[in-house]
Amino acid sequence: MQGRSLVKLNDSNPTSHGLAPQVLPTRYLAQPRGQETAREQLAQVIGCPDPSRLYLLSSTSQAYAWLMALLCDPGDAVLAPKPGYPLIKSIAQFSGVNVETYHLRFDGSWTMDVAQIERMLADDAHGDSKIKALIVINPNNPTGQYVKPEERERIVELCRRYDIAIIADEVFFDYALEPFEGNRRFAGERQVLTFALDGFSKRLAxxxxxxxxxxxxxxxxxxxxxxxxxxxxxxxxxxxxxFIAERMPDMLAELNTQHDLVQQRISRNLDSLHAMLEADDLGVVNVLRAEGGWNVLLRMPSFIDENDFVTYLINQYGYTGQPGYFFDMESNGYLAISLLPEPEQFDENVRVVLEAVRHFVDEI
Incomplete structure (x- = not known):
């Protein structure tokens, strides 16, 4: 039978039998990794040497769910950074997977607590080995720190030693703010099983x-x-x-233009933020160094309750925001703000925050 096409008696694909709608006249070929042509086009643009290593899907959120299903049985665990975006924990709960957190430490800039990761993996190895993956966000949201070269070297070695996979979320990678030297993607890492996540949500805005x-x-x-x-x-x-696959060439052609547009906006707004904080005569609000991404964390006096602050913004100005505890910050006095708004709106956002802080300080 080699080389001979077989007639499928059970072929229930309507597009194989002349029943495709006029708006989608081509025959549908179910390709689990995504349409081959689209993967080839994407691979060429992002520098992936082998399109067969790519899986196209609807979002990085979906990618997390797939990978948790791939790597974990119910009751197993993944390691994820803290502070961090709460999406990972929510998806893990839907997948029957536990999330154990390792700390990011701030001392003028953010770093991974690699020693803690090593202890957690070593302790797990002495038990039932429930930890199946280490999640790194490169750069993290909302702290904005890239994985440093020395951190990367150590965590790759640890994952090899304890036979766990790396899930690297790199959707913000191309948006540098105040980076250190030596940052690079985990995509293409050869020493340990690695799943690098990316998408048009951030690359194309x-x-x-x-x-x-x-x-x-x-x-x-x-x-x-x-x-x-x-x-x-x-x-x-x-x-x-x-529909989306057919539009891939058009979207890929817009990547550089869209990146430059977003990069210009976030760089301008970060510069303006620094200038406004420096000019504020009260001088009690500062911004934590963000190496990359679209968001930054403001630090205000810790006696200001974050819930009271956001409630005041709502009642007094019709504004709202995400307090630090939303990202598992371990102390009070943080507010996440986006660098994406148009310049006039961004400056107004900062002005409102500073004015609200002044209100709470004056109440002392």
Whole structure:
């Protein structure tokens, strides 16, 4: 039978039988990793040497869910950074997976507590080995720190030693603010099984485009086994729309323009923020150094209750914001703000925050 096409008696794909709608006239080919042409186009633009290592899907949120299903049984755990965005914990709960947190420490800049990660992995190895993956956000949201070269070297070695995978969320990677030297992506890491997440939500500044991807890398045998299993998960969901796949060339062509537009905006607004904080005669609000991303953390006097502060913003100005505890900051007095608003609106946002802080200080 080699080389001979077989007629499928059970072929229930309507597009195989002349029943495709006029708006989508082509035959649908179920491709678990995403449409081959779209993956090839994407691989060329992002520098992925092997398009077969890419999985196209609707979002990095979906990627997290797939990878937790791939790597974990119910009751297993992943390690995730704290402070960090609460999305990971929410997705893990839906997946029956536990989240254990390792700390990011701030001392003029943010660093990973790699010693804590090592202790957690060592303790886990003496038990039932429930930890299956280490999640790194590169750069993190909202702290904005990239994984430093020496941190990367140590965590790769730890993951190899304890046989756990790395899930690297790198959606903000291209948006540098005040970085240190030596930052690089985990995408393409060869020493340990690695799943690098990215997408158009940030690269194209288009969350409504609904295109994300997973790039798988690592030792060839580990990658082969992981992809064999991930193909089953991807085949169950087949999430990539043909409409979106057909628009991929147009979207890829906009990447550089969109990046430059966003980078100019966030750089301008960060400069303006520094200037406004420096000019504020009260001088009790500062911004924690953010190396990359779209968001920054403001630090205000810790006697100001974060809930009271946000409530005051709502009642007095019709503004709201995300307090630090939303991201598991361990002390009071933080507020996350976006660097994306148009310049006039951003400056007004900062002015309102400073005015509200002054109100609480004057009440002492």
């Amino acid at each position: 288009a969350p409504h485009a609904k295109v994300g991807w997973i790039e798988v890398s690592g030792p060839s045998q580990d990658v082969e086994e992981a992809q064999r299993r991930l193909d089953v998960i991807a085949d169950d969901f087949l999430p990539m729309s043909e």
